[in-house]
Amino acid sequence: MDAMQHSLLRNARFKAWEPLLWLAAFAAPALWPGHALIVNEIAIVALFALSLDLVLGYAGVVSLGHAAFFGFGAYAAALFAKLVMPDPLTGLLVGMAAATVLGALCSLTILRGSDLTRLMVTLGMALILLELANKLDWLTGGSDGLQGVIMGPLLGRFEFDLTGQTAAWYSLTVLALWFVLARRWVHSPFGATLKALRDNPLRAMAIGIAVHRRLAVIYTLAAGVAGAAGALLAQTSGFASLDLFALDRSADVMMMLVIGGVGWLYGGVLGAVVFKLLHDVISSITPQYWTFWIGLFLVVLVLVGRDRLLKPWLWLGEGKAVQGAPK
């Protein structure tokens, strides 16, 4: 028992390289002020991917409509800033709260059915919100997007400037906070039950885990995180448009997560960095056809297997590993 507790605790502890990574991330906007905007973008999509990781990596719910919460949080924050008050932190809380409520409602829809059903239900939700945002143009600006969002200074002191340094630090701070929280969740007993029900819902139910309740809770929490990411995007760009809800966004974030590694909190962060950089490089070479290369990358990634692509030395010991693997 002691040995098991030890290994569980060791996994939960911070590693030596982790503070360095975060320090580097926070130093980046100061060292390269010209790249602060892309740091901001990466921090936001990393937060979004973190949210999907909670749902997909830890609870095993395949979702093609996670952008629903992202967009909902973004629109809520943007509308709040436009109509009520321009304080960013209050707006962030509003965006998160709105997405959390939506997540609680939607969590009822993902409890039953196969992967295909969940895929369709989550996708359908995002599409319904997209249609709503499109048709309620007196409120959301329809297909022109929600314009005229002016944010006040952060904490009453730091203005959002054109270089995006304030925005980058703001997003990184929110990301770091959620990351620490998510870490607590997944290493808690609650997180352990999530992994159990992801691996086998039937057995999890048999040993007394309330599968439906756990799924609903994590889906709601993850929706709140996605809402925070959306709110950050709306606030730092001062704009909210229909493509926040689009299928591409849900598919992109799923790709990032898979590139970085599912069921590992840094997976989303790493995937977001790699995906954004890949996007930048490829679209500077062929702006129109970059989807071809990203598609090819995905096909190869899945066919070869992520582990073997990133760690080529596995090719050598493969025969042995397959024979020795328990069925």
Add this chain to the structure above:
Amino acid sequence: MLTILFDGIAYGMLLFILAVGLSVTMGLMNFINLAHGAFAMVGGYLTVVLTQQYGVPFMWCLPIAFAGAGLLGAVLERTLYRPMYKKPHLDQVLFSIGLAFMAVAATDYFMGSQQQIMQLPDWLRGRTELFDGERYALGMGHYRLFIIAVCAALTVGLQYILAKTRFGSRLRASVDDARVAAGLGINVNLVFAATFAVGSGLAGLGGALGAEVLGLDPTFPLKFMVYFLIVVAVGGTSSITGPLLAALLLGIADVAGKYYVPKLGAFIVYSLMLVILLWRPQGLFVRKGGK
């Protein structure tokens, strides 16, 4: 009103032909193939290129579209798809989305991003008006009538193959339980390869027929992926009557929704799907005894 019903039926029939292959392969191998629309696009572009640049008559193009897409399906099944059957659903989704992305970008590169125009033969143009009353006017576009006739014939043919032939019973056995079917000496891999090829071929035929009605441009696979998936998810994967009724329902709801409440747009279709899936998560029509 009847006209809307008629258009909806034509649309639904078309969706059925496009999606039936997806439904059978999904039921057979439990494989989520989001790239199915790419085969339909291949059929559509084959027809456009053949009619416009080589002057092949439209009626000849339909079987060619079927054969072309089916052949492509068979080749891809053998080379790329087969290793994916055992993988988790997440991998399958990513793999097939990757394929769809590649198809979209490649078509854009070779054919250009503009909408393609289908040249129909004269006898398929025009309209017939029946019951010239106030309320029950029925205007039938000849082309839509043709679509309904072709699709109905295909449906009857498919149903016959599935219900009466030896291949059909093998296919049904494999769908219900692939392992036991293999144990009985059925070559499940071959059954599956054939089904995949025919399903892709049907999608190609649907793409050729539908290019006029649905519009054909490089984003076709992604634009209609949602509709195919709705047909399959709502109709269930264990029979072809399920997807047929689901496709008709979807077609009529979509056409009627766009006509009567254009402000709500596709909202109705998505909401309807959500409600049906919440009510019956496995689809409307589930055969008992299957896996």
